[in-house]
Amino acid sequence: MRIATLSFIALTLCALSISIQGASLLKKMDFSPPETWSVEPSDALTFGTGHAGVALSKTETVVFEHRVKPGAPTQYALMNHFWSTCTPAAEATLLVRYYVDGETIPSIEFEPPLAVGVGFDDSTAPWGTKWFGLGAGKGQGQAWFHNFKIPFQNSVRVTVQASETPEAGGFYIILRGGLFSTDPLKIGDVTLPSNARLRLEKYAGPLKPLEVLDVANIPTGNSGLLFMSTLAVNNSGVGSLNFLEGCFHMYDPPTQEFPGTLLSTGTEDYYDSGWYFNAGEFRMPVSGFTHIKVEKNLTEWSAYRFHEQDPVRFRDGFRFTWRCGDEVSKEPGVGKCYTQSGGNVVGSPTCDWVQSYAWVYVWPNKN
Numbered sequence: 001m002r003i004a005t006l007s008f009i010a011l012t013l014c015a016l017s018i019s020i021q022g023a024s025l026l027k028k029m030d031f032s033p034p035e036t037w038s039v040e041p042s043d044a045l046t047f048g049t050g051h052a053g054v055a056l057s058k059t060e061t062v063v064f065e066h067r068v069k070p071g072a073p074t075q076y077a078l079m080n081h082f083w084s085t086c087t088p089a090a091e092a093t094l095l096v097r098y099y100v101d102g103e104t105i106p107s108i109e110f111e112p113p114l115a116v117g118v119g120f121d122d123s124t125a126p127w128g129t130k131w132f133g134l135g136a137g138k139g140q141g142q143a144w145f146h147n148f149k150i151p152f153q154n155s156v157r158v159t160v161q162a163s164e165t166p167e168a169g170g171f172y173i174i175l176r177g178g179l180f181s182t183d184p185l186k187i188g189d190v191t192l193p194s195n196a197r198l199r200l201e202k203y204a205g206p207l208k209p210l211e212v213l214d215v216a217n218i219p220t221g222n223s224g225l226l227f228m229s230t231l232a233v234n235n236s237g238v239g240s241l242n243f244l245e246g247c248f249h250m251y252d253p254p255t256q257e258f259p260g261t262l263l264s265t266g267t268e269d270y271y272d273s274g275w276y277f278n279a280g281e282f283r284m285p286v287s288g289f290t291h292i293k294v295e296k297n298l299t300e301w302s303a304y305r306f307h308e309q310d311p312v313r314f315r316d317g318f319r320f321t322w323r324c325g326d327e328v329s330k331e332p333g334v335g336k337c338y339t340q341s342g343g344n345v346v347g348s349p350t351c352d353w354v355q356s357y358a359w360v361y362v363w364p365n366k367n
Helices: 005-021
Strands: 046-054 061-067 076-086 094-100 108-110 132-134 142-146 150-152 155-162 171-180 197-207 212-218 222-235 248-251 287-295 298-306 312-314 318-323 351-364
Touching (some): 061 171, 076 155, 094 150, 222 318
Antiparallel strands (some): 076 171, 094 108, 150 197, 222 312, 287 298
């Protein structure tokens, strides 16, 4: 991040100066309604902020808030760029939250690496797609970014918080968005209605062998589009990568009977690979295999998948599920992924800890 000592000193002093002079730009999160914020409604076509060298606190801190001036009925706004960097130790504690249109519980809360499809803070860099990537890393300061389109109608507030006391050092962040009045929001070939909102569904915890995880669960009364998901799994080495036998299913509505619609014939198949990812890691526009570590007493793995090119849409609620491993039916010709119990388990699937992110566009349906 810094090349020469003199440059390091000069930039550090500059960062400290910005931190001091810009202290009034940061404030403790107070959950006040948008109409009480100090910022005036704006019709700016481009808006955003940047903070250089500020402290990353255990107290939730507002780094950006924006209000939109009322306009045409077709008007909507987007946050469409996020970038941050810090020391790896500090970045590992970071939580970023987006409060949209007066929310008091954020519809989006993320750790930057998982938002960028990477588990276990894997710092392999540089790499990127049009949607996200890692511009700096390799075990040093990391620079995560994403260009997800986060729509809102009236207001947005972005906060940062350290989940534990971070290592001392400057924290940097850039946020940007825009106002649109005629061009509809499109994800791939799908045009979204003006009241669509992006929701982040998350899970972190253990799974039992063959247990089914709801990666996303959207209640009935809502239509939508699955945009992107991340999955990260680790175990103590038992079964190694046998959890990759697990299949992805979708259910529309959520109460649809098993097997719903089968989205993959195994975990690695969903990420456009095969044979337990025998070609190694990759980071491509549609899918990526972003981390692997297999040792005697440890297995770590992560991957991401977008659905921009192959939309996964739903009409009245949605369940998107993954299973920790799977079983093969004892009935001839049925194979794997179609048996809930009583089949032949493939290997010894073990999921001691799983983290999943599912970014889903949601809007009230017309039923």
